[in-house]
Each structure stands twice: as structure tokens, then as C-alpha cells.
Amino acid sequence: MQIIISNSSKQHIYEQIYEQLKTSILSNELEAGQSLPSMRQLAKDLNVSLITTKRAYEELEKTGFIYSIVGKGSFVSEQNSEMVKEAKMKGIEEQLLTAIRNSKDIGISLTELKELLTILYREEE
Template identity: 40%
Template sequence: MFELDMRSRKPIYEQLVDKMKELIMNELLKTDEQLPSVRQLATELSINPNTIQKAYRELETQGFIYSVKGKGSFVNPNQKAIDKEKIVEMKKELEKLILEALYLGIPAQELISLIQDLDASKGGA
């Protein structure tokens, strides 16, 4: 499914959360698609099942997945309708990062180009 960097300073569960979010946002994992079981993924990635469980809990908290008792975890069908609060929160975080980048001397046009490149690579206008 994907690889994790065991030498990274970023905790494994955070790497897992980021990878799963990326797969969901790029629609490689489809709406209502069942995710691998905790044990299955732990075996596949050779990591502790508790780490997988922690990542799944975080994904559920963020609204990317939902779980059905006795059935497993699934991709949340309504990702397009994420809470407006999350969008506002994301904009605030972006604003902080942009201000920091500008403070560090990254030209505004370079940031704009980066956004346009990312948008183009995702199939945007």
C-alpha cells in the first residue's frame, strides 16, 4: 500500500495518518472502501498494531474514516462536506505558515507559483 520512513523524526502513526489522508484525498481509497484491518496492516508494515490503532483513531477524529463495530474501518463518504470549522482552522494554519515563509524571505510570487503548481498537479484549473 505504502512505505513509512522508520528513520524520520516524525512519529510513525503521524506518517501513517498523512499517507492515509493522501490516499483518501487523491481518491486512491474510494468512498465507503474498507481499510485493511489493524492486524493486517501491522503485519504488512511490520509495526505494532497499537500504532495502527492510534492512526485509525486520529483519522476517525479528523473525519476521514468511520468504523463499524465488528466490521472494520471505512473511508468516510462525505469528505466534500467537511465541517466549516475545519476549513476555517486550515485557513488559519495556512496563514501562519505563509506569514512565516514571507518572514523567512520566500517571495510571495514563489508561494503563489507553488500553490498554482500543486493545483495543476491535482487537476485544478
């Protein structure tokens, strides 16, 4: 598991931790039931304040990616496939939107873009 924090990013540090842990969970790098480092340990390792890691864990818990057991720590939740799929779909949409915007900028039509997409999709198979 990797967490890299940028101090100059516009995103809050807790959001960066949240996003990166979420990615690790969605990609199955962190498996269901696996325990996460304690908030205090993570704060020390990342050299950030405790309240930052605490907030990141709280958000992950709220969105169902992890659960906590008092006195034992935090663990990765069982990811139901619906949720995983939904999260991934959202990612795809965002990437496609970027592609569409870039296409419009240089005047590529929808038909042309579709063609390009079809070619690339087939090549990957």
C-alpha cells in the same frame, strides 16, 4: 494505496500512517465506503506494532476520515466538500509560506513575487 514508513523520521510512525492514509482519502484514491485493511493486517504488512496502526485509525476516525463498524472493520467516510476544501487550503497556505520565506531570503519583494505567481498561474491554464 501506498504507505511508506521512515524509522528515522521525527514524526511518529502512527502519524506517518495517518498522514499517508489521509492523503489517499483526500485525493480520492481511497473512495468513500471503501474498506480499509484490518489494523492487524496492516500492522503485519508494515511490520509495525498493532498499537501503532490502532492509533492511526483512531486518529483518522476522530478527524472524520474513516468510520468503524464493530465486527466489520473500518471504511472511508463520505468526504464533505467543505472539509476537503479546508484541508487543501491548509496545504496551499503552507506551500505559499515556504515560497514567501525563500523569497525573503534572497530579497524578492512582494510585488515581484506576485508578478511571478501571476505568470505561473496563467501558464498552467
